[in-house]
Amino acid sequence: MENGTSRQGDDGVGETRPRWRFSRPSVGTGLTAAGSLSIRAVIGRLTSSIDPSSTRSVVHLAHGDPTASACFQTAPEAEDAVVDALRTREHNGYSRSSGEPHARSSVAEYLSRDLPYDLSPDDIYLTSGCVQAIEIMISALAQPGANILLPKPGFPLYEARTTFSNLEDRHFDLMPETGWEVDLESVKALADDNTVAIVIINPGNPCGSVYSHDHLAQIAETARELGILIIADEVYAHLAFGDRPFIPMGVFAKTAPVITLGSISKRWLVPGWRLGWIATCDPDGILKEAKVNQAIQSYANISTDPATFVQGAVPQIIANTKQEYFNKILGLLRNSSDLLFGKIKDIRGITCPHKPEGSMFVMVKLDLSCLDGFCDDIDFCCTLAKEESVLVMPGTALGMKNWARITFAIDLPSLEDSLERIKSFCDRHGKVEA
Numbered sequence: 001m002e003n004g005t006s007r008q009g010d011d012g013v014g015e016t017r018p019r020w021r022f023s024r025p026s027v028g029t030g031l032t033a034a035g036s037l038s039i040r041a042v043i044g045r046l047t048s049s050i051d052p053s054s055t056r057s058v059v060h061l062a063h064g065d066p067t068a069s070a071c072f073q074t075a076p077e078a079e080d081a082v083v084d085a086l087r088t089r090e091h092n093g094y095s096r097s098s099g100e101p102h103a104r105s106s107v108a109e110y111l112s113r114d115l116p117y118d119l120s121p122d123d124i125y126l127t128s129g130c131v132q133a134i135e136i137m138i139s140a141l142a143q144p145g146a147n148i149l150l151p152k153p154g155f156p157l158y159e160a161r162t163t164f165s166n167l168e169d170r171h172f173d174l175m176p177e178t179g180w181e182v183d184l185e186s187v188k189a190l191a192d193d194n195t196v197a198i199v200i201i202n203p204g205n206p207c208g209s210v211y212s213h214d215h216l217a218q219i220a221e222t223a224r225e226l227g228i229l230i231i232a233d234e235v236y237a238h239l240a241f242g243d244r245p246f247i248p249m250g251v252f253a254k255t256a257p258v259i260t261l262g263s264i265s266k267r268w269l270v271p272g273w274r275l276g277w278i279a280t281c282d283p284d285g286i287l288k289e290a291k292v293n294q295a296i297q298s299y300a301n302i303s304t305d306p307a308t309f310v311q312g313a314v315p316q317i318i319a320n321t322k323q324e325y326f327n328k329i330l331g332l333l334r335n336s337s338d339l340l341f342g343k344i345k346d347i348r349g350i351t352c353p354h355k356p357e358g359s360m361f362v363m364v365k366l367d368l369s370c371l372d373g374f375c376d377d378i379d380f381c382c383t384l385a386k387e388e389s390v391l392v393m394p395g396t397a398l399g400m401k402n403w404a405r406i407t408f409a410i411d412l413p414s415l416e417d418s419l420e421r422i423k424s425f426c427d428r429h430g431k432v433e434a
Contacts, residue, residue, distance in 0.1 A: 042397045049385040059418040062391040066409035074269045077320040085312035095305035099126025106315040123280045128306045130235040130263040130276040140295035141196050142167040149198040153398040176353040180209035191226045203236040206405040208356025210244040220252035229257045241334040242357025250281035257286045275310045336408040343419040348426045360409035366402045371429045377402045388421040
């Protein structure tokens with residue numbers, strides 16, 4: 001049969017079995033390959049490596065959810081705002097596709113505090129976390145033959161979404177020897193007439209970097225020379241605890257147009273509340289003229305909206321959270337990063353080229369030549385999980401083979417214990433010198 005295959009039924013009469021025209025995607029496809037290296041997929045693989053017979057507590061240094069530690073919890077003012085919003089019974093219906101006006105206005109005012117111009121509510125598109133902000137922006141920019149410049153190392157969701165949208169990604173280097181600054185020469189070498197944007201993550205995930213005013217100005221000037229827009233991923237905005245203050249990329253939007261992505265997830269320690277935003281920092285109207293705003297709105301119209309009760313709470317979350325709360329969180333991150341940076345120096349086969357100054361992560365280099373039995377960073381991290389019940393993120397998932405990302409947004413006793421386990425692990429697997 002052309003449209004099916006024959007088989008014998010119970011009565012001996014031939015039956016036609018349909019030939020289904022769908023199948024599982026090949027594991028060799030770009031999207032499937034990218035998905036296999038997503039943060040969640042890699043954490044799942046690490047978790048499955050843990051010895052089930054072990055009685056040791058599992059320490060999670062691989063993910064970016066600090067709420068697993070009791071010391072990293074949201075402000076009571078934020079909790080009260082959500083409860084109050086629910087009890088008004090005014091936020092139980094559907095949301096507008098770009099977000100509710102009062103919430104957009106509040107986010108616009110919040111972001112404008114750090115800018116030399118004011119954003120309007122029309123510049124803000126509320127999203128279901130920063131993840132959806134990334135998805136919408138990549139979709140809005142995708143067009144046949146276009147490419148986008150992504151940092152290496154970086155956040156793997158960008159690569160996965162560009163693959164899904166048939167947008168070519170090209171990776172420029174971040175330089176550990178200069179505090180993970182952007183290699184602007186590699187940016188210029190990669191860009192061509194089909195390049196539409198460059199992604200800048202500041203404060204840095206996965207590097208813990210915070211860029212200076214001068215370096216951000218150089219990035220903006222490079223984008224202007226190339227005629228491309230800047231996607232500024234600032235989900236870790238204001239989580240800067242070193243010598244450099246956080247400066248938003250939007251400060252330089254008169255040099256090159258900037259689209260800022262952010263959320264309340266990290267600064268308020270509520271990643272599960274899923275409230276993010278896209279902000280068009282466009283004082284000269286370049287994005288509007290190019291109809292980028294229209295493309296964002298079109299994709300927002302066919303996307304899910306953030307929960308209405310969280311939108312209802314946003315004005316009070318922003319207005320009522322005390323500076324003392326933010327200072328406390330910065331102090332916790334500073335102390336844990338100091339502990340990690342100091343302890344790493346004593347661990348064989350691991351070096352940290354730059355002390356973290358922001359976000360919740362640090363990248364460390366693995367010297368597998370002085371360790372025995374590991375073929376790469378994934379092998380190292382899986383074996384570490386199995387033998388020590390400590391999870392760290394292999395750098396391959398972030399574009400840097402034989403590196404690893406470590407989260408330090410956990411309580412100090414757990415962090416110290418996990419670093420002692422890593423040290424014992426590396427000592428045990430160290431090569432014996434001849």
